Amino acid sequence: MDQADRSRMAARIIGAFAAAAFYAVGCYLLVDWARPDSGMVMVSFALVQPAAICAFLCYICDPLARRRRRFYALVPVVCLVGMILIGVILLQEGVVCILMLAVPWLISGEVGALLTYRLRRRDPESDPASTFLSPSLLALPLIMMPIESMIEPPARHYSVTREIVIDAPAHAIWPLMQGITDIGPDEGRWNLSQDLIGIPRPRGAWLEGSGVGAIRHARWEHGIAFREIVTDWQVNSRISWRFDFTGSQGWEFTDRHLRPDSAYMQVDSGGYVLIPQDDGRHLLQLTTRYTARTHFNPYAALWGEFFLGDLESNILAAIRDRAEHWKQDR
Template identity: 40%
Template sequence: MPAEPQDDRAPVSLLKGRIIAGFSLALVIALSAYLLMSASRAGNQAFASLWFLAVFPAYLCALICYVGDPAGTRSRNFYVSVPPILVGLVIFGSAAFLGEGIICLVMLSPIWLIFGLIGAFSVRRMRRRRDDAASFHASLLFLPLLAGSVESQIPVPHDTVTLTRSVIVNASPAEIWPYAVSNAHIGNDEGRWTFSQSVLGLPRPRATVLDRPGVGGVRTAYWSESIDFQERVTAWQPGRRLAWRFAFTNSSLQHHTDEHIAPDGPFLKIDTGDYRLTPLPDGTTRLTLTTNYVAMTHVNLYARWWGELLLGDIQDNVLAVVKQRAEARHEAR
């Protein structure tokens, strides 16, 4: 009698089941950690920790790979695919069910992908070389907890960052000064295209109103439809320099951008800013906008990269508005 064909669907089905189980377990752990951090006294500070941004995604991807490849025989492609799939699921779930803002999710994605790959390939390498399975299981379980405990004992650095953008304006300092001081009714067509505002949806300025000229005056900035904050004037040199200290008297900016990132919070403080107007020999003027902020996390290097992009785009757009209005005034003379 001819031999009956072997049914190899069962092991394939089992392996698929293990992969699904691995992702399901990782998502449950991720949701549990999110809820615990949201309810903890540390609040939003935990979301800017090295543990959450680096150790946690490495652990989740390592766990998925461990559960999904029990024999350690899957190809390299399997390990490469785990982090982007996990990050995609986390982004979709966070946006659809947890109401997370686009800024938080975009900032999270690159670093989770990088450390997810590190976690995945660390497991692949360790499993092929392990001699003691019990030690390996224990390290997979306790190393993330240990990393979190160690980080909590490390002092948080406070790095002052200066961000500067400038533009050449075909107008005199006297013509530019009124628009550096205040602007009313900024239209949707004013300013310039930026990735942060045109793609990610960061708010754009709508008006800036000064209550009185001189040091001690308060500029109130109105952004988007429902955002306002203050810039309290600390230096007033007409045609030369205007400086201020930021005052965020409400949470409107945080609610519009990201609940975890307050402009005057535990790990970010947007502090001061100024305009400088420098006349050039050809009759134009260099207009420079500077913003100073303090980063207070264990991932300040990563945070500074995003600050350069996001705040830099905001500065470029504000400068474009002033440039367009001042040059229009100059040409109308």
């Protein structure tokens, strides 16, 4: 291959990636316009589109079908990096949304790339359809998106529970279950979602009133604030609430698609249960219940378990430390 051929090939590859980026952004804007609250969790956008884009790129970047399998496997990785940069810089998506989409995006992209690799190894004379199948896949997401948008996603209810053992009496733990007004930045437990990914940490909670019907005010980092209405109240034993995000602000700082009262995720209720142990210590459990409405709820539930679990573990550690320090000071 001479210099002129290399230049033409480089221009072809650059043009293919530019076309793929334009197509991806166009699909993003289309689903964001059609379904601003839930378009990002459509199967056609999160799973089918990556396969189509990577199949197209592999086809254009290897017109003579001479490249090895590892080249095809590398294309989705390069494409994913490009999509992340576009998402952060151009579309201003947050790290949480990008991280959640990155895993299915990469897997789907690899499927499309390796499918193209196998198709390109067929004899075009005996199987002429294989020559056009990879580029034609670009039409598949555009066909599926309007159809999928008319299908109501199933609702599934999930709960996330974490627990911790506290060496302190119940009357020292109970006030902390009602709320800690001033959680410091160094309190709690280090975790991936809050310390590395950037999910906001709780900064305080306080109770207005007492008993069933009392209002628990919660405050997190970045100005996030919301209310919790107490639904169960058993002194030194249990407190439960339902979440009220009416007028809640601050969620847009990280991902505008990840509000806890969005069309595809609703955080419903939560609460503490304090269980006495035989050795005089207490087991404190914190549970959060939510409803997912997506076309791939099991995958969404994995992230719910991860993010909510880290959040609960952090709060429980702060309560344990304060309660045990109270005991030591007596």
